[in-house]
Amino acid sequence: MKPDLNTALMFCAQEIGTLFLPLLEKEYDQSRLGSWGGLMLLSSLQIDGAADNLNKQNKLMMEWLKRSKKSIQSKTLIQKIEECESMELPDIKISTLDNFNQKT
Amino acid sequence: MNNEAQLGEDFIKYYSDLNQEPFSLGSISRIFGGASRETYRLSVFNKDLDETRLIYRRSQASALIETDQLTEYSAYMAFQNSKVPVPKTIAIEESADSLGAPFIIMEELLGEAASPFDQAAYSPYEEELGHQFWNILGEIVIKDTNDPNLSFIPGREFEGPSWKRELDHWVEVIRQDSFGVEPILEAAIRELYRNPPKDAVKKCLVHGDYRNGNFLSKDDSLIGILDWEMAHIGDPLEDLAWATSPIWCWKDHNRPSYLIQKEKALTIWQEKTQIKIEEESLAWWDLFACVKGLAIWTSAGNEFISGSNTDPINLFSAWIPGDIHLEIILETLEEKLIKNET
CATH class of the missing domain: 3.90.1200.10 (Aminoglycoside phosphotransferase (APH), C-terminal lobe)
Structure with missing residues (x-):
């Protein structure tokens, strides 16, 4: 098994903070690189669950739309919901899930 | 010369003209945080080597919230020497002619x-x-x-x-x-x-x-x-x-x-x-x-x-x-x- 992407990002963030940050002289540059390190650490914690979170959110929205369909009068809107219902995603990349999220 | 050093040099020319006496630059450093302005902390000296610490806030080419410098400066002006503590105002330039972007200058308040x-x-x-x-x-x-x-x-x-x-x-x-x-x-x-x-x-x-x-x-x-x-x-x-x-x-x-x-x-x-x-x-x-x-x-x-x-x-x-x-x-x-x- 190869090292996870989130683990790699976490170590990278740590090295930014401990190895490279002290080398910078200017306070602004230090703060900026420190922020990047922090954001990378945050990414490492989020990346593992990102696709799953989107997937769950999409399912919740679809369920809600299906439930609410009977109280919707607009034919166009009903048609759009039905399009989403019958849509099959080509893959489960985060970008694909995100596009579907915006559609619903 | 890097951008910050060039900015400091241009600033000191402007500041000397403004005060009609020569000033020299002690230091210039950008302050991190805030996305609508570039903010710099400067230390300048007059000919008697008296130090003044300044804050120089210039508009960014890309500003998160597009506001003009006059709004902020006006508020500072309105509260000079009042119960609402604000930095002492020094100058405002609304055009980009002097230093490449609109800016305001204030005295630095030494706090956190x-x-x-x-x-x-x-x-x-x-x-x-x-x-x-x-x-x-x-x-x-x-x-x-x-x-x-x-x-x-x-x-x-x-x-x-x-x-x-x-x-x-x-x-x-x-x-x-x-x-x-x-x-x-x-x-x-x-x-x-x-x-x-x-x-x-x-x-x-x-x-x-x-x-x-x-x-x-x-x-x-x-x-x-x-x-x-x-x-x-x-x-x-x-x-x-x-x-x-x-x-x-x-x-x-x-x-x-x-x-x-x-x-x-x-x-x-x-x-x-x-x-x-x-x-x-x-x-x-x-x-x-x-x-x-x-x-x-x-x-x-x-x-x-x-x-x-x-x-x-x-x-x-x-x-x-x-x-x-x-x-x-x-x-x-x-x-x-x-x-x-x-």
Whole structure:
């Protein structure tokens, strides 16, 4: 098994903070690189669950739309919901899930 | 010569001309944080080697919230030597002719600015700073808006209700800068338009971003209120709701800006302003604060995604505060729903 992407990002963030940050002289540059390190650490914690979170959110929205369909009068809107219902995603990349999220 | 050194050299020429005496540059360093302005700290010396410490705030080519320098400068001018502590103003240039971008210059106040997400930032002086913080907000509310220094502050000409001016403005920002649709935010916008608050008791000066992180303190003294670039004339409840928004005290919702208890804060504000808080109107402004916040975070995300300003602060703003405000909206709307059902 190869090292996870989130683990790699976490170590990278740590090295930014401990190895490279002290080398910078200017306070602004230090703060900026420190922020990047922090954001990378945050990414490492989020990346593992990102696709799953989107997937769950999409399912919740679809369920809600299906439930609410009977109280919707607009034919166009009903048609759009039905399009989403019958849509099959080509893959489960985060970008694909995100596009579907915006559609619903 | 790097950009910062060149900027320092150009600045010192300008500053010497302004004062009609030669000055030399001790140091120049950019301050991290804030995405709407580039802020520099400078140390300059006159011919007798007396040091002056300055703050130089210049507009960015890409500014998160597009505001002119005059708004912020006018507010500082209006509060010189008053109960609202602000830095001493020195100069404003609204054109890019002198130094390549509009800017303002002020004397530096020697205090600390805390992160708004740091729960212990003001320890052990929360009580003292809290009293000053809420009293000063009251002072801003009772400021005479006919002060000539405030004549350029936006919102003065608007004759309709303040809530509408503000909501229209921030919804427009969202429409311009969103790359997608955020259903929770849209629900909040609909709710705000459907149930507007009562008209403002009075129209007053609104700071626009009054919260922890936007003031300087030194031990138990609040020595400067900063970041007035979103100042305008509007409803007194706007700043109150913004400053008490849970986002600025996420780990302790009842201690806004991580200072004193909310109840005490509201009492101080009411005593100072002599305005009785109308709860439903304040609740409207609470929800509005989330929409305004999300407009700012959406703009930050837009700057980052479009590549016009890839400062990490724009990425952070779009990720973290954006999620927090969505969560607050959900809680608020859910509470309303439950209240309406019972």
